[in-house]
Amino acid sequence: MKVALTAVVVAVLLLHQDFWLWSDRTLLLGFLPVGLAYHLGYSVLAAATLWLLVRFAWPGHLEKDERPPP
Amino acid sequence: MIPALIVFAYLAVVLYIGVFAFRRGTASGEDFFVASRGLGQAVFLLSLFGTNMTAFSILGSSGMAYHRGVGVFGLMASSSALIIPLTIYLIGTRLWALGKRLGHRTQVQFLRDRWECGAIGTFLFALTAAMLVPYIVIAVMGGGHTLEAVSRGRVPYELGGAIVALVVMGYVFLGGMRGTAWVNTFQTVLFLLFGAVAFVLIARGVGGLDRVMAQIGSDPKTAHLLSREKILPREFFSYMFIPMSSIMFPHIAIACMTARRMEHFKKTVIFYPLCIMALWAPAVYLGVVAAAQFPGLKPGETDDVLVRLLTQHTGVVVSGLLGAGIMACVMASDSQIMALSTMFTNDVFVYYGGKDRFGDRVQVWTGRAFVIAIAVVAYLIAVALKDKEGIFEVAVRFSFSGFAALSPIMVAALFWKRSTKWGALAAGIWVLATVLGTWYLYSISAPGKAFPILPGVLGRTPGNITVFGFLPVVPMTLGSAVLMLAFSLVTRPPTQETIDRYFPKTG
Numbered sequence: 001m002k003v004a005l006t007a008v009v010v011a012v013l014l015l016h017q018d019f020w021l022w023s024d025r026t027l028l029l030g031f032l033p034v035g036l037a038y039h040l041g042y043s044v045l046a047a048a049t050l051w052l053l054v055r056f057a058w059p060g061h062l063e064k065d066e067r068p069p070p
Numbered sequence: 071m072i073p074a075l076i077v078f079a080y081l082a083v084v085l086y087i088g089v090f091a092f093r094r095g096t097a098s099g100e101d102f103f104v105a106s107r108g109l110g111q112a113v114f115l116l117s118l119f120g121t122n123m124t125a126f127s128i129l130g131s132s133g134m135a136y137h138r139g140v141g142v143f144g145l146m147a148s149s150s151a152l153i154i155p156l157t158i159y160l161i162g163t164r165l166w167a168l169g170k171r172l173g174h175r176t177q178v179q180f181l182r183d184r185w186e187c188g189a190i191g192t193f194l195f196a197l198t199a200a201m202l203v204p205y206i207v208i209a210v211m212g213g214g215h216t217l218e219a220v221s222r223g224r225v226p227y228e229l230g231g232a233i234v235a236l237v238v239m240g241y242v243f244l245g246g247m248r249g250t251a252w253v254n255t256f257q258t259v260l261f262l263l264f265g266a267v268a269f270v271l272i273a274r275g276v277g278g279l280d281r282v283m284a285q286i287g288s289d290p291k292t293a294h295l296l297s298r299e300k301i302l303p304r305e306f307f308s309y310m311f312i313p314m315s316s317i318m319f320p321h322i323a324i325a326c327m328t329a330r331r332m333e334h335f336k337k338t339v340i341f342y343p344l345c346i347m348a349l350w351a352p353a354v355y356l357g358v359v360a361a362a363q364f365p366g367l368k369p370g371e372t373d374d375v376l377v378r379l380l381t382q383h384t385g386v387v388v389s390g391l392l393g394a395g396i397m398a399c400v401m402a403s404d405s406q407i408m409a410l411s412t413m414f415t416n417d418v419f420v421y422y423g424g425k426d427r428f429g430d431r432v433q434v435w436t437g438r439a440f441v442i443a444i445a446v447v448a449y450l451i452a453v454a455l456k457d458k459e460g461i462f463e464v465a466v467r468f469s470f471s472g473f474a475a476l477s478p479i480m481v482a483a484l485f486w487k488r489s490t491k492w493g494a495l496a497a498g499i500w501v502l503a504t505v506l507g508t509w510y511l512y513s514i515s516a517p518g519k520a521f522p523i524l525p526g527v528l529g530r531t532p533g534n535i536t537v538f539g540f541l542p543v544v545p546m547t548l549g550s551a552v553l554m555l556a557f558s559l560v561t562r563p564p565t566q567e568t569i570d571r572y573f574p575k576t577g
Contacts, residue, residue: 009156016149017307025287025296030280033296036140036355039148043347046152050339053159062167063332 005057012049016042073381074221076390077397080260081237084253084401088241091249099425102246102434103175103412109248109328113255115338118325119345120254120398121405122154122316123261128353128396129212133372135357141298142357145309147350151343153313157477159339161317162326164484166335168572169327177323177480178417184483184572185491186564188421193495194479195417197502198320201472202406203448205319209403210235210452212373219377220393231452234397238404239445242411243438247328250408257398262348264395267388268380269352275383276359286362295358305531308541315473318480321409369532403448411440472505475546478554486558487569493558497550504546511535 018038026034095101109117135142165177174180178198182191213234214227225233241249273279286292294300316322329335353376360375363382367375377396380389415437419425425433479497482489515521515530529536537545563569 012152013310016144016152016310017303018144019303022298022303025293027280027283027287027296031278031283033140033283035297036143036351039144040347040351042144042148043151043343046148046155046343047340049152050155050159050343053156054336054340058336059163062163 001056005053008049008052012045015045018042072386073390073393074217074225076387077217077220077393078233080394080397081233084256085237085240087253087256088243088245088249091241091245091252095246095248099415099420099430099433099437100175101248102437103416104169104324105246105248105251105328107170107328108330109251109334110330111334111337113251114325114329114334115341115345116258117251117254118158118322118338119342120258121319121321121325122150122346123258123349123398127349128261129215129373129376130208131350131353132357132360132376133369133374135295135354136361136367136372136375137369138300139295139297140354140358141301141306143350143354144298145301145306146312147346147354149310150313150316151346153310154316154346155339155342157314157317158322158326158335158342161480161484162323163332163335165323165326166329166332172571175324175327175416176320176413177318178413179421181479181483181494182417182421184564184568185489185494186568187491190491190494190498191417191421194476194498195413197472197498198318198476199410199413201469201505202320202410203444203451205469206403206406206410206444206448207451207455209238209401209406210448211455213397213401214452214456215374216377216393216396219374219381220390222381227456228453231449234401235445235449235452238401238407239441242404242408243441246434246437247324247408247412250404251325251328253401253404257401258345261395261398262345264391265349265352267391268384268395269356271384271388272356272359272379275379276363279359282359282362286358289362291365292361295361302539304539305536305541308544311474311541311543311547312470313474314477314547315470318473318476319406319409319469320413321405324409324412325405407441407444407448410444411437414440471508471541471543471546472501474543475501475504475550477547478551482554482558487573488558488563489554490558490561490563492561493554493556496553496557500549500553501546504542504549508535508542508546 018035021035021038024034028034028037096106100106131142131146165180168174168180172183174183178191178195181194182188210231214231217225217230217233218227241253245252276282283296287296298306356376356379360372360379364375364378377393380393380396415433419436420433424436476498479494482493511523511528512530512535514523515528515535517530517532519530521528521530527538529539534541
């Protein structure tokens with residue numbers, strides 16, 4: 001599972017470099033530049049990635065350290 | 071003057087929150103510096119996000135989008151949307167657990183103990199503090215600019231900066247970490263709420279976003295703002311490194327130690343990207359809109375374009391409320407001031423025997439005295455630097471790149487048993503040298519002209535220098551990682567007892 005999740009994170013990191021939209025001035029719905037729309041979607045994808053990590057790779061072993069400081 | 075009065079009322083409210091936190095707190099150092107490690111889920115998420123919601127993020131990004139277009143969102147915001155919560159997930163949770171178990175309040179305490187060396191901690195404290203001060207300064211500058219704009223010049227920049235510095239100093243002085251976290255929570259809610267209202271009102275005020283965007287697209291001088299044509303690919307890639315600075319900022323690392331339960335991190339990392347999107351998207355978009363509304367502004371004049379839009383397109387009351395929302399962002403210096411105070415008191419005063427000699431009460435008052443000192447210094451620098459530098463450039467050059475380049479030290483300390491103090495020292499010296507070197511190279515060069523040294527390697531943009539087309543943060547971070555690795559491999563690791571304490575066997 002850790003390998004799969006690492007691959008997901010790397011893939012999402014790579015998706016940030018959307019070179020194919022570099023000079024595209026298209027306006028979606030008449031007011032939203034396509035490059036901005038892509039990165040808004042990317043932010044949602046980032047949240048979904050973090051959800052996957054929390055759901056399937058939460059460092060639960062750290063929680064046993066919940067003790068008051070000396 | 072009504073908008074300015076509303077902003078003053080807002081400042082009074084945040085000051086009162088500090089007073090309220092003061093009444094609720096105890097006189098102990100644990101309470102003043104880390105809120106007794108008892109922050110709940112909502113306050114933890116909103117205050118942690120609020121500490122990153124700064125003058126840099128709101129005013130700097132709008133000003134930069136005015137010149138460089140919508141690509142500014144991808145440049146800094148969407149990369150942060152992934153990397154910052156990722157570092158909180160990987161590093162923040164571990165700092166929290168170690169803080170609970172071993173009583174650390176700062177990352178310097180952790181690094182000293184981890185590598186059995188006081189000197190490395192003192193060095194990193196000095197380096198971190200020096201790089202944090204510019205961050206505080208830009209917040210004071212942002213406060214001065216905002217009050218000046220909202221009051222239409224009746225409150226001059228110098229007075230506005232002084233008022234912001236005094237208010238922040240007041241509630242940090244009184245409320246400590248709890249007061250700072252509560253104010254940050256209040257400010258975050260306020261800004262997200264009013265930010266949405268501002269966006270709608272400005273969109274109506276300019277006659278519709280589709281009309282403005284069509285106007286921008288049809289003008290050859292502004293059409294590039296709808297794409298990323300003014301941003302070079304290597305520069306865009308370089309910005310992926312900048313969010314690694316976040317967890318190395320002391321106020322973020324210390325904030326990670328204030329959660330009551332580790333469970334609180336879960337929703338924080340999931341919602342963090344959405345909070346970043348909600349904050350940055352309107353700021354960047356409106357920066358582009360401002361290019362059509364106020365053409366011809368120079369880089370030093372664009373940090374307040376958001377405020378200009380507000381005052382031009384909304385009524386006085388709404389304008390004041392929204393100005394207060396912007397003020398919420400520019401006052402994020404509270405966390406940095408609190409962090410510097412915590413570091414000075416714990417990493418210097420306590421470490422060198424002050425607490426043993428004078429007691430816990432004097433420790434807290436030392437922290438408070440340091441709050442006053444740092445606020446005064448930041449204000450004096452902000453006045454001296456007025457109109458000399460754009461907020462964005464100052465922040466990136468002196469703070470973000472340096473803190474990002476320190477991140478390999480923290481990663482090695484947490485995840486690599488074999489890492490040593492010598493590796494950390496080598497990486498730290500590299501960061502110091504490259505921050506100073508970047509500043510020097512910037513000062514001897516000018517955009518559009520051949521670089522005076524190694525012109526085939528070094529280049530110059532309006533706001534920074536480049537190395538093979540990449541921003542300095544790339545070689546700085548990679549160099550720091552290589553030095554950490556190389557020096558650790560050839561020097562003696564900490565004792566097995568220390569390694570066992572930091573890497574306990576899990577059943």
